[in-house]
Amino acid sequence: MYSEKAIPLPITNINGREHILSSASLINDENKEEQKKKEKTKTKNKTSKEKINIEKSDSEIMSKNKNDKEKEKEKKKNKKKSGKTDLQRTSSVIEIERRLKNVFDASNYQIKLLDREPGAHPILNNDIANKILPYVTPSAYREYRSWRLIYCLEYHGSNLQTMYDCVYERVPLITAIMDEEGYIFGAYTTEYFHKDTHYYGNGETFLWKYSIHDNSFKVFPSTGSNHYYIISEKNYLAFGGGKGFGLYINDDFIDGYSDNCETFNNEILSCRQQFKCINVEMWCLEL
Structure with missing residues (x-):
């Protein structure tokens, strides 16, 4: 709120005539200045928020990339383990077939x-x-x-x-x-x-x-x-x-x-x- 107390007003001469700026006109200028400050602060806050969001987004991307790398590493590890298991399973099948051959192919003895x-x-x-x-x-x-x-x-x-x-x-x-x-x-x-x-x-x-x-x-x-x-x-x-x-x-x-x-x-x-x-x-x- 602005006070209604009289404020000394400057006097200008336009075309030989003096005009006194009204109190309301000055108040309006002050309001505009205050509005500009608010807009500037708002813009600054928005920029800061956008910066935080960008940093947060970058962090999420880095975290996602890290998780993707870990998943890929785990996938390769499981694939390697699976390959080893398949090899063991294949060896077991070969051994069983060999034993069956020993049992049933007695003509070789x-x-x-x-x-x-x-x-x-x-x-x-x-x-x-x-x-x-x-x-x-x-x-x-x-x-x-x-x-x-x-x-x-x-x-x-x-x-x-x-x-x-x-x-x-x-x-x-x-x-x-x-x-x-x-x-x-x-x-x-x-x-x-x-x-x-x-x-x-x-x-x-x-x-x-x-x-x-x-x-x-x-x-x-x-x-x-x-x-x-x-x-x-x-x-x-x-x-x-x-x-x-x-x-x-x-x-x-x-x-x-x-x-x-x-x-x-x-x-x-x-x-x-x-x-x-x-x-x-x-x-x-x-x-």
């Missing part, structure tokens, strides 16, 4: 069956041996392509102690049995047989069966549910345990039986639970 005498009823032949070999563990034993017959019921007689003497400290060992129905089955072990009232052996042990009717072959490895792999007392030899023996033969190597057991979760190896042996062979794998 050249196994020599040694020390078999003529005139006997042979159980193991090259075809069955080729089917067994891919399952032999540790894998180094698969290089043992000379299989030596170290016990045969027809050669050495039906005596369990004689068998223990023949196979003493000989490993790995394949037991092969033929029953009167023509069924062929047995076991693979990496601990030698000896008289013991307790179970022994390890998870490398497995049972197997071969059908002459359709040339089928099955392996029953350890389930890991127990450690009842081998028990060999003076009057019997057995493999597996828990609700029955997977394979059992008595001391005269005539009578035997097979049942499903927890150790191998196997099928009955013969056509029926009880069977009679025609021949029994023990083969030691050698280089």
